Amino acid sequence: MKKKTLNIIKNDPWLEPYTDAIVGRHNEALNKEAELCGPDGTLESFANAHNFFGLHHTADGGWVFREWAPNATAITLIGDFSKWKIMKKYALKPKKNGVWEIKLKPNDIHHGDLYKMMVSWDGGQGERIPAYATRVVQDEQTKVFSAQVWSPEPYKWKVRRFRPDTRPLMIYECHIGMAQEREGVGTYTEFRDLILPRIAADGYNAIQIMAIQEHPYYGSFGYHVSSFFAPSSRFGTAEELKSLIDRAHELGIAVIMDIVHSHAVKNEVEGLGRLDGSYNQYFYGDSRREHPAWDSLCFDYGKNDVLNFLLSNCKYWLQEFRFDGFRFDGVTSMLYYSHGLGQAFNGYDDYYNGGQDTNAITYLTLANKLIHKINPNAITIAEEMSGMPGLAVPIKDGGIGFDYRMAMGIPDYWIKTLKEKKDEDWHPTSIFWELTNRRADEKTISYVESHDQALVGDKTVIFRLIDKEMYWHMMRDDDNMVVARGMALHKMIRLVTASTINGGYLNFMGNEFGHPEWIDFPREGNGWSYKYARRQWDLVDRKELKYMLLNAFDNAMVHLISSVYNFQSLPVVKLWEKDDDQVLAYMRGDLAFVFNFNPSKAFTGYGILAPAGEYDVVLSTDNPDFGGYGNIDESVSHLTQNDPLFAPSGKEWLRLYLPPRSAQVLRLRRATPPKSSKKGFKA
Template sequence: MHLIKNALIKDVVDTQCSDPFGCLGLQAHTNKKGLMLTVWQPEAASIRVLAIDSDKLLADMTQTDENGLFFAEWPSLAERFHYRLEITYHSGDRHVMVDPYQFPSTTFVDPEHHQASLYKSQGAIQTRASITKKLSIQGTRFAVYAPAARSVSVVGDFNSWDGRTHPMSSNGDGIWRLFVPDVNHGARYKFEIRARSGDILPHRSDPYAQRIEQYPSFASVTCFDHKHAWQDEKWVTRPITDLYEQPMSIYELHLGSWRRKDDNQPLTYLELVDQLVPYIEEMGYTHVELLPVTEYPFDGSWGYQPVGLYAVTSRFGTPEEFKALVDALHQANIGVIMDWVPAHFPADSHGLANFDGSKQYEYPDPKKGWHPEWNSLIYDFGKEHVVNYLISNAVYWLEEFHIDGLRVDAVASMLYLDYSREDGEWIPNKDGGNHNYEAIDFLRRLNETVYLNHPRCFTVAEESTAFPGVSKPTYMNGLGFGFKWNMGWMNDSLDYIKKDPIYRQHHQGELSFSMVYAFDEQFVLPISHDEVVHGKGSMIAKMPGDSWQKFANLRAFSAYMYFHPGKKLNFMGNEFAQGQEWSHERSLDWHLLDVALHKAQHALSKDLNHLYQNQTSLHYDHSPQGFEWISYDDSANSILAFARFAKNRSEHSIAVVNFTPMPHGQYRIGVPQAGRYQVIMDTDATHYTGSGFASTQIYDTQAVASHGREQSIELQVPPLAGILLRWLGEA
């Protein structure tokens, strides 16, 4: 027995072994012929060794003086064999299991992967261990990166969450591995990590887990139930087009509060298939943008404090059911964008913080690694395994869930070392500046990976500063994003529209200024969830005046947004003038559609979407050649007038927006070409509950010079309204 009393066995018993294959399982005798089997089962009373494929008894194991340590010998055997263990516990329970320590090759052979597809080799991977040419055993291969750990065990329902039972093995590359037979789909598990200090850390969820339970367990769950058969081939193989020349109207959505059941429970993914998809299709949106669906422990974070970047949140169903939702949207020709959070992560004890007793995922110095605004940790973008973890995650959503676009959250916080910090609270870069070079390199690599491997997909940056080249290619020294949120337009236009119309004449520049930089980036115009929370009130609540004027203001603003260059994004509820400020804990106020003013805003939103899709002159919004001012300086009347052109200039339209309650019966504007113009949108129309001021629908140009043009028309301009006129050609 002294032969098995060695340092490795002691480490196993003390749950601090890094090489369990060196002493557990079948081993060649060290100083005599034959084989010896060592098994560590701390709660076992007795163990019998059975044949792998029958109930044939191969040996009764002998227990040593160490509680739970058993061994058996076969002096005449030299060739290793496979076996099962019949374990009888002190409680009297009996269990038959296949010993994982007889499969070193299955444990240590990593599935093929590239850096951008680490998810195919990390975490819990379903695999099979070969027994004979005809016999194999299915199980799960666990792998977790924890280079500073003294030992790691996988724990779960399959071993009563006992960290002594399944110690994992490391070959020195920082990854701990173990193949556990007969652990299949739906098994709950975590990792028990002993730090170098000797402390056993709180059980960690798998960083690559594809499903994680909610509070209180936060257990990772093996996820091999690949039942969904994709039916979106037409969508995923569609011709690759220039997105900058296509209409993009995005419906931003929080899945848990879009619509709720009578008991205030949110809809499931499958219920959203039935209710959300036809709604989006009818309303004419081209894309939905989902607030983060990666798993998160705290409802109130809306998903922006994720613990489980590879796991679809289990609040609304399974990963396969989420795939069904994406599939249904694609079949309805609706693209799917998801908010993605690579900037920071919370310090929850089951997550990535101090993962193996060291700062593996976060910057070690809190001046760089702690986010004071959000009380969260910042990824260390200087570590290769962190960058690979994040880029692999982006690829995972595009490949496994057919996601079309990633809207990257909080990019500004990544770019600047002094973001939300006072002097002395941040560490300058090597050149003494405030740019985070490592984060910049990460973002460029991320975008290169996405666009090189998934040319139909795109990325969007939520970036609120004047950092240059956010949506310029990396070969032009840009960050490589496809689009950037136009936060300047959003702030200026909302500040303007909240003012009483009598004061707007003094703030005309707040609206016209956006065109100074409109083509510096590829912009999305966002009226997002951030503008209707935290005391900011709903969109309709921001509008000044009495009830009629509030809705007229909102209709005018909606038209201005759709006429202005840039892709469009509206948060759910904006389309029907949601009354209350948004709360993640309740449904939108769908009953308001029974009220005429709200119903009219809903109808206008639908019509604007369809107008936008069908009016080619509104699509060419990434080049100054698609836009011309007609009048930006009529501050006395608070009127803007401009022309929009299709790429080949064969089509054009004229937008006029009046931001005062004063109508104009004879308002002359210059026009690009002679001919006839037709009103194709008037937000003051009576079917939108407007005044119906303008009766003329067709205007013929006159050879009267105006606004620097030889031809002009004399318009009826309704109060607090936007109108769009389409050029019909020569009269």
């Protein structure tokens, strides 16, 4: 392949010195694909391990079970059907390439039976849950996990085909278990019936669900996965998860799964840790085996059998459950031998200095290629903080192929600002640069805060702003200045972040209305309490509280942005920034966004150079319906004033009243209304 054909280098001349490394990675992926698929195969046909391994029905009504365990010397199924005793009848036979197999008659096992494998190896023996188990349950009394024979009637889908709306993509990040009001673990069905309607009403067109893959410890937030092909049974059955996804599609909501392929739980009985007795079946067998920061195991992406397992896992979730894509967790950890720990990533040399795991880069490239082959409309998002170029560039252009990357620097910026800067030191130049500083050839998901900022040990934005005053002064008739400041900045921070997206916007469940306190899952340190592992929806539903005002603003903001077709692709044109005044203004399409971050100064007739014409206010953070004071008269139209000095530019002075800590969005009138992707919305 000619080096000059890679668009990633054409689009960024600063990458030219690293052409050999970029082309080398690209060719590594192409060569590995050819190796895996052979002369006549495809990536789609290769990624079929889940249809071969595990437990399956046979044409004669019986069963076949297979496991890949090259280090095993014997494997026997044990379970309810054998009274948990080792019986010769249930012994697997060794086949080629480390594969073990057993064929069973229809009545040898039954739907609902619990089972495991008893695996023997030279020098040891142990119970194991099959790697490809699709249902794993925990006994409430003993807390022991087992696989379960699961063969119900196939789920009948209501929505046959669904195409996500990504123009723009507005993501509601959520967790099934903690989505409910009650203290306990929520279910797929409760989420479908109680939470999806809220999300639809809020205007989000996608949900990103955390903790779907089975994990032994609930408090891990789903990050220590044990059974990669099993949806967590603590939330319900696979059919109930499918019903949730089906209902989301009926509501026009895409469903993105948070997939964890960056590491796995260390557990040996429940997980893949030593499934066949060896240390290096799925994971590295040397010093790279254990993740130094996560207390977990690292996959060996250089093994074809591991690639088969992980690629098949992607295909399984897409086809069996009809997920619309994935957010890949911990991508930074995968990309570097150091897992990115302790690295600053200050320049391009840091991305091409030999410290990158080419095998992991190859896997991610092939995963993206496979996912988009199976579903061309699928969404892939990389959670990655180092900023490696090309991550969200198409594979054909020399990239790794993600559709989006998380803009992880933005929440860090807001936290640093709130912690270290006085209100009068907030500079619009800094805010605008941080929110718009991104690679031109990559789309990002911008966000103020995700679940990471809501977990114990950190603080949400609203809690940093208002803190303990939230407990006493959130009644609508209570005019507390701490709360007023906090609500004003909460709205402004969200609006400036959401309105500068070049790909999509993300909000974590409850943060749209300023959910108080933190997330703390049941653990020994809190007496195994569910008090903070839930969402207090009653707060936003109560009309006497201010939470509903923040929610109303978020709804208006999301609906306004979503009403503009391809909003994320419109240029962000800076109109005005003045750090002394703390005023920022920019335009996207017909919408002008004007912010006054000044904590004390109001400006009358403040002039902003904008395209000539008449402007109407379509959104104001100072609207009383959103907890503001109503100092912006939204009924007044603003006609720009001519200035001969700027006549050649087509700009005139747009003069506005700017109250302190306020933002307003104005629409430039056109002869023909802008094309809308949302019918019936009126700003």
